[in-house]
Amino acid sequence: MTKVSMKVNxxxxxxxxxxxxxxxxxxxxxxxxxxxxxGCDTSQCGxxxxxxxxxxxxxCTQLAVSLEGAEVTTIEGIAxxxxxxxxxxxxNDHHGLQCGFCTPxxxxxxxxxxNRYQAQGKDLTEEAIRFELEGNLCRCTGYHNxxxxxxxxxxxxTGMARAAE
Amino acid sequence: xxxxxYHRPASIDDAVAALAAAEDGKFLSGGQTLLATMKQRxxxxxxxxxxxxxxxxxxxxxxxxxxxxxxxxxHADVAASPEVAAAIPALAALASHIGDPxxxxxxxxxxxxxxxxxxxxxxxxVLGLNGTVITNQREIPAEEYFVGLFTTALxxxxxxxxxxxxxxxxxxxxxxxxxxxxxxxxxxxxxxxxDGVRVAITGAGSDGVFRAGAxxxxxxxxxxxxxxxSASVDADDLMNDIHATPEYRAHLxxxxxxxxxxxxx
Ligand SMILES: Cc1cc2nc3c(=O)[nH]c(=O)nc-3n(C[C@H](O)[C@H](O)[C@H](O)COP(=O)(O)OP(=O)(O)OC[C@H]3O[C@@H](n4cnc5c(N)ncnc54)[C@H](O)[C@@H]3O)c2cc1C
Ligand code: FES
Ligand code: FES
Numbered sequence: 001m002t003k004v005s006m007k008v009n010x011x012x013x014x015x016x017x018x019x020x021x022x023x024x025x026x027x028x029x030x031x032x033x034x035x036x037x038x039g040c041d042t043s044q045c046g047x048x049x050x051x052x053x054x055x056x057x058x059x060c061t062q063l064a065v066s067l068e069g070a071e072v073t074t075i076e077g078i079a080x081x082x083x084x085x086x087x088x089x090x091x092n093d094h095h096g097l098q099c100g101f102c103t104p105x106x107x108x109x110x111x112x113x114x115n116r117y118q119a120q121g122k123d124l125t126e127e128a129i130r131f132e133l134e135g136n137l138c139r140c141t142g143y144h145n146x147x148x149x150x151x152x153x154x155x156x157x158t159g160m161a162r163a164a165e
Numbered sequence: 166x167x168x169x170x171y172h173r174p175a176s177i178d179d180a181v182a183a184l185a186a187a188e189d190g191k192f193l194s195g196g197q198t199l200l201a202t203m204k205q206r207x208x209x210x211x212x213x214x215x216x217x218x219x220x221x222x223x224x225x226x227x228x229x230x231x232x233x234x235x236x237x238x239x240h241a242d243v244a245a246s247p248e249v250a251a252a253i254p255a256l257a258a259l260a261s262h263i264g265d266p267x268x269x270x271x272x273x274x275x276x277x278x279x280x281x282x283x284x285x286x287x288x289x290x291v292l293g294l295n296g297t298v299i300t301n302q303r304e305i306p307a308e309e310y311f312v313g314l315f316t317t318a319l320x321x322x323x324x325x326x327x328x329x330x331x332x333x334x335x336x337x338x339x340x341x342x343x344x345x346x347x348x349x350x351x352x353x354x355x356x357x358x359x360d361g362v363r364v365a366i367t368g369a370g371s372d373g374v375f376r377a378g379a380x381x382x383x384x385x386x387x388x389x390x391x392x393x394x395s396a397s398v399d400a401d402d403l404m405n406d407i408h409a410t411p412e413y414r415a416h417l418x419x420x421x422x423x424x425x426x427x428x429x430x
Binding site for chain 1: 170193196205215268271
């Protein structure tokens, strides 16, 4: 057992966990944040995608104890005071989900790619969105509406950054 | 995953000591290969010695001679580095196509080279660009580093600290990705260096990454895609699996080498 402390969705948390605890197990079983899903458990599907220190990673493929001091954001942490994040709104508007199992990972991957492209001043084209979604599998939608949702949210997220300035 | 003990040493010496004291320990970097293997119970190290907390293990330095990349540098940082893109664009482009964004946010160049998967991308860069693997014990030239499938010249307890790539005159990498895994079904790096043309092929060889002598000879005479029209790699030395026959891999090797020559400009 090792004591690990991190900040999850802005809140400091600390737990004693076995060293082989995966981040996704820490989130789901210790913190009861069950929005992050396990689809494959083999690093392929991206259903478990969360942000660690601002970057999307697969939480099924990282040990909780290796993330001492990290800032973690999950799907539960992106709405602001009950107001959905623009990426969540866009998935709703564009019907970017069917069963919804892949959706938390898709939304976290979507926010990550928009942030990265905007920070680097690169154009997030439809082709780029599809390339960036390489690590996120959906068995239902056929991806078209997911791509549309991310494209739409990207526009609103630029607006959000400008409004905040 | 079986139980394991996690260590986060703050120096190379402590890491070496932690591994030596372990019954059956392993170094850990991004975990994108090792943790996946442990979850499948194909590996069950008693101890994991995380190298990422050691100062100086990550970061990129570019000088007149070339590019040096710390072992714990993640693929995403190599891909996004304007300095790497300016000095060796082929290297930044190669890193930007490893796996997917989440894998690139954790996986490291040191982990990839220590693992030496026969379909991994970085081995083609190190061999094709005539790189040097710098460890806590010595400097290993590319030619001596890659020994075979998942096998390298690294000794027990030897830690990759950095990798150095000399600047080529021009270079490009082309990969035909296996559609499910994104690993290279075949990947070809073509580089024109001060000592002539080097062509390294990953994803294809039965012994892992290798140099294609026939391609190099043809390109040394004439650095053009057409020069490879009648050159070939011997299919007898290539892998055969459910994804591709050796003949198909040999065909891809030539087509990708030609594309790389064109892309190198
Ligand atoms: C979904 C997915 C897709 C992928 N696609 C690709 C791809 O397209 N192309 C590609 O090349 N790779 C691909 N990979 C592999 C990825 O690049 C890994 O990150 C990499 O192979 C291992 O790096 P790591 O830092 O995660 O190492 P780890 O998994 O932590 O370690 C791997 C091995 O290296 C050893 N090790 C680690 N660091 C050092 C060091 N500094 N010195 C000595 N030994 C060390 C460890 O003991 C272990 O044996 C993919 C992985 C996944 C999960
Ligand atoms: S559950 Fe983590 S990638 Fe599928
Ligand atoms: S909506 Fe069902 S897996 Fe994507």
